[in-house]
Each structure stands twice: as structure tokens, then as C-alpha cells.
Amino acid sequence: MEETTIAALATAPLPAGVAVIRVSGPRTKLALHALFRGKKDPVRMPRTLVFGDIVDFKTGATIDKGLAVFMPSPWSFTGEDVAEFQFHGSPVLVQQTLRSLYAYGILPAAAGEFTKRAFLNGKMDLAQAEAIADVINAKGEEELRFAGEQLKGRLSQAVAAIGEPLRDALAELEASIDFPEEDIEPDRIEDIAARAEVARAKVSQLLSTYSFGALVKEGVRVLLCGAPNAGKSSLLNLILGKKRAIVSPISGTTRDLIEEEASLAGQKFVFCDSAGIRETHDEIEKIGVELAKERIPWADLVLLVVDACDTTGEWKKTAELLKSHGKRIWMVVNKIDLNPKAMMEVLCDSTTCQQNFYISAKSGAGIGALIEALVEDVGKHMPEQGDVGEVVTNERHRDCLRRAEQALVRFAEAVESRTLALPILVADIREALSSLDEIVGKTYTEDILGRIFSKFCVGK
Ligand SMILES: Nc1nc2c(ncn2[C@@H]2O[C@H](COP(=O)(O)OP(=O)(O)OP(=O)(O)O)[C@@H](O)[C@H]2O)c(=O)[nH]1
Numbered sequence: 001m002e003e004t005t006i007a008a009l010a011t012a013p014l015p016a017g018v019a020v021i022r023v024s025g026p027r028t029k030l031a032l033h034a035l036f037r038g039k040k041d042p043v044r045m046p047r048t049l050v051f052g053d054i055v056d057f058k059t060g061a062t063i064d065k066g067l068a069v070f071m072p073s074p075w076s077f078t079g080e081d082v083a084e085f086q087f088h089g090s091p092v093l094v095q096q097t098l099r100s101l102y103a104y105g106i107l108p109a110a111a112g113e114f115t116k117r118a119f120l121n122g123k124m125d126l127a128q129a130e131a132i133a134d135v136i137n138a139k140g141e142e143e144l145r146f147a148g149e150q151l152k153g154r155l156s157q158a159v160a161a162i163g164e165p166l167r168d169a170l171a172e173l174e175a176s177i178d179f180p181e182e183d184i185e186p187d188r189i190e191d192i193a194a195r196a197e198v199a200r201a202k203v204s205q206l207l208s209t210y211s212f213g214a215l216v217k218e219g220v221r222v223l224l225c226g227a228p229n230a231g232k233s234s235l236l237n238l239i240l241g242k243k244r245a246i247v248s249p250i251s252g253t254t255r256d257l258i259e260e261e262a263s264l265a266g267q268k269f270v271f272c273d274s275a276g277i278r279e280t281h282d283e284i285e286k287i288g289v290e291l292a293k294e295r296i297p298w299a300d301l302v303l304l305v306v307d308a309c310d311t312t313g314e315w316k317k318t319a320e321l322l323k324s325h326g327k328r329i330w331m332v333v334n335k336i337d338l339n340p341k342a343m344m345e346v347l348c349d350s351t352t353c354q355q356n357f358y359i360s361a362k363s364g365a366g367i368g369a370l371i372e373a374l375v376e377d378v379g380k381h382m383p384e385q386g387d388v389g390e391v392v393t394n395e396r397h398r399d400c401l402r403r404a405e406q407a408l409v410r411f412a413e414a415v416e417s418r419t420l421a422l423p424i425l426v427a428d429i430r431e432a433l434s435s436l437d438e439i440v441g442k443t444y445t446e447d448i449l450g451r452i453f454s455k456f457c458v459g460k
């Protein structure tokens with residue numbers, strides 16, 4: 001248990017209807033008695049909101065009227081004694097209350113420190129602690145669902161289920177090292193190898209969910225590409241439902257990359273508008289064109305915007321460029337209000353573009369189908385096998401799983417090649433296990449914790 005007691009504002013930016021200050025640590029009860037005067041004593045009525053005065057402990061002057069609640073250790077969020085003060089969400093009142101707490105010897109909480117204490121006190125494992133930040137930061141429904149599953153311990157259970165047979169195998173192998181006179185039978189090794197292979201397959205399956213998990217968490221990256229004046233910026237604005245990029249009849253209007261997040265049907269996307277790709281002598285436009293080209297590798301999907309009236313076929317060159325980067329391309333033929341016949345005439349073949357869309361960014365015609373297709377496309381990346389709740393969205397988890405996978409592959413190779421040097425076999429299994437243990441924080445370093453919790457907000 002920590003010896004210090006910490007406090008921070010737990011609620012959102014002020015002013016707000018209500019502010020909640022959370023306190024955690026061994027001096028919590030004392031702090032309640034020093035800073036709160038109610039008809040009843042919250043310490044004697046755990047988990048019950050008590051009305052009273054929040055006071056400056058030095059002068060006894062009332063700061064505000066509000067509620068206090070006490071949650072005794074170990075049945076609190078952090079596992080320590082916790083108190084919360086609720087009062088008017090005024091920045092000044094919050095400052096006064098925090099100042100009084102600090103003067104009382106309570107320390108300002110660092111980012112994520114409450115959750116870090118919850119982890120260190122065994123209230124949750126590390127993957128669950130990370131899921132709290134994901135829940136708080138989730139922008140889309142799918143992302144929230146995965147974070148929620150992880151918070152419930154779904155990933156932790158999956159990892160534990162993989163580790164269990166490996167732990168048995170490790171014990172067996174270690175026993176053979178301890179009693180070298182009892183040579184381990186080849187049959188036993190085969191049996192252990194079979195179990196390790198089951199674990200390896202499950203680790204690989206979890207890893208395969210990462211690309212989808214990251215897509216959901218980071219958002220699908222969609223680049224708007226095409227010739228100048230095709231209507232890329234108009235399309236961006238239409239999708240976002242706001243005037244984000246300048247639209248003008250002058251070719252070469254957009255020069256900078258314009259990146260903006262949007263949530264479509266609960267799924268996060270990041271759209272990036274770019275300069276129209278063409279040969280140009282304008283110095284600034286040239287830089288824009290370069291930026292647009294450099295952005296290509298970033299994209300998960302490219303919308304190649306083509307003017308319905310374009311008879312030059314110049315877009316084919318851009319399509320080739322995108323194809324050479326191995327990008328998925330959807331052709332979006334724009335301005336069909338000016339040339340409805342384009343639906344029949346302008347077409348990109350399926351070896352280059354996966355789909356063709358016909359829209360008018362001016363009237364909005366066809367945009368519904370495009371958005372529907374974008375949302376549907378995310379679903380198609382859903383991994384087929386496995387439990388839908390077990391999706392890896394976190395880079396740290398992916399790295400741990402990769403290390404576990406590599407160790408298990410090395411183990412299988414050693415068994416296969418009959419170089420049955422037991423200490424080597426043991427080392428591989430041990431490494432696989434410790435990598436899995438890192439995911440849930442059975443093994444951790446201060447450095448790992450520092451990196452994880454510093455990304456949290458203060459007050460969580
Ligand atoms: N009639 C019609 N005009 C459109 C449509 N979409 C865009 N425009 C017009 O086409 C011109 C160019 O549109 P932008 O959205 O600026 O084109 P862009 O591709 O971003 O152009 P650059 O930034 O120069 O590369 C503007 O005058 C738009 O009003 C459409 O669907 N129909």
C-alpha cells in the first residue's frame with residue numbers, strides 16, 4: 001500500500017454543473033474530518049452520500065455546500081480508503097478545496113495515479129487498467145465495445161487460458177532438469193510440444209485480430225486523392241457535414257493536407273484531403289502535390305476522386321501510382337449532375353479499383369451509398385475465427401503476443417530438430433510465459449507502468 005494520500009479533480013473541464021474531487025490513501029478519513037462538516041459523519045456511514053459544508057481546514061470557513069462520500073479500503077476503486085467531494089463545478093471553488101487539501105498534506109495525484117494504485121492493489125490487472133483509458137477515450141461504439149470487453153477481463157482470460165498449459169509444461173520440463181537421472185522421455189516432449197503448438201496457434205489467432213482492432217481504435221484512414229478540381233475538398237466537407245476545406249473553381253486550391261476525424265455509424269474514420277496531383281510550375285502547389293504523394297502509404301483506403309466531365313483519362317496515372325503502393329482504391333466519380341452519362345462511361349476496372357461510386361458533391365446524390373460502403377467495409381475486416389470479444393487493440397499487447405509467438409516458434413523448431421537441450425527448451429517456454437504475463441501485469445517494470453499511466457488523465 002502507498003503511504004501517500006492523493007487528490008485530484010475527477011470531473012471534466014470547468015465550469016460545469018458539478019465538480020467531483022477524489023481523495024485516496026491512508027489520510028483520507030482525516031481529510032474528511034478536517035474538510036467536511038455535515039450533520040452526519042461520512043466516515044461512519046460508508047458508501048452513503050452525506051450533505052454538509054466543505055470547509056477550509058485552517059480557518060474553518062465554508063468553501064461550498066455539497067456532498068461527501070467515504071469508501072473504505074479494500075472495497076473502493078483504488079483498494080485504499082477513498083473519499084469524494086461533490087460540489088458546484090466552479091474553477092475557483094475547486095482551486096480553494098484542492099488548496100486546502102494540499103495544505104493538509106495531501107499530494108496532487110499524477111496522471112492515472114488512482115488507476116495505477118488500483119492495479120498495484122490487485123483490484124484489476126494491467127490489461128483492465130489500460131481498458132479504462134480506452135473506455136474513457138473511445139470515440140466510436142465498436143471501439144467502446146472492445147474496450148468494455150477488455151475491461152471485463154475478456155482478453156486477460158484469453159491470455160490466462162493460453163498460459164495455463166504452458167505453465168504445466170514448464171513445471172514438467174524444469175522437474176526433468178532438477179532430476180537429470182530420470183531422462184525425459186521423447187513421448188513426454190512430443191506431448192509438451194503438442195500443447196505448446198495449441199498455445200502458439202491461439203497466440204497467432206489473437207495477433208491476427210490486431211489489424212482489425214487497430215482499425216477500430218485508431219480509425220480507418222481514408223485518403224482523398226485525384227486531379228485538381230475533381231471535388232475532393234467538396235467531398236470531404238460533405239462527409240464531415242461542415243466546411244472544413246476551402247472549395248473553389250480554381251484548380252490547385254488545396255495545398256496542405258487536411259486531416260479530420262469523423263464517426264460514421266459509430267465507426268471512427270480519419271479523412272485526409274490533399275492537393276490535386278498534376279505537373280505544375282507553381283512552387284507552393286508543387287509542395288502540396290509532393291505532400292499528397294507522400295501521404296499515400298498512410299492510407300488504409302484511397303478514394304480516387306474523378307471529375308465526371310474529365311475526358312483526359314489522366315486519373316489512370318494516379319490510379320497506377322496508388323496501385324504501385326499496394327493501396328486499396330475506390331473510384332468516386334463526382335459531378336454526375338453535370339454529366340449523368342458518366343455512370344455508363346467512366347469506369348475503373350476491378351483489377352485497379354475495388355468499387356466505383358457515382359456522386360454529386362454539389363447535390364449530395366450518391367453520398368449515402370458511399371458512406372454505407374465505408375461502414376460496411378470495416379465489418380469485412382473483422383477476423384473470422386475466434387471470439388469477437390477477444391480483439392487486440394493495444395500496441396503493447398501486440399508486442400507481448402509477438403514475443404510469445406516467437407518464443408513458441410523457437411521451441412517448436414528445437415523440438416523438431418531434436419536438439420533437445422532441456423535448458424534451451426525451458427528458456428523458450430519461460431519467455432513465452434513472461435511475455436504473456438506482461439500483458440496482464442503479472443510481471444512489470446516501473447518503466448512500463450510509467451508509460452501506460454502517464455497517458456491517462458489526471459483524476460482517473
Ligand atoms: N456541378 C458540380 N460542381 C462541383 C461538384 N463538386 C465540386 N464542384 C465544384 O468543383 C470545383 C472544385 O471543387 P473542389 O472541391 O475545390 O475540388 P478539389 O478537388 O478539392 O480541387 P483542388 O483542391 O484544387 O485539388 C468547385 O467550384 C466546386 O464547387 C459537383 O458535384 N457538381
Ligand SMILES: [Mg+2]
Nearest residue numbers: 232233253254
Ligand atoms: Mg481541394
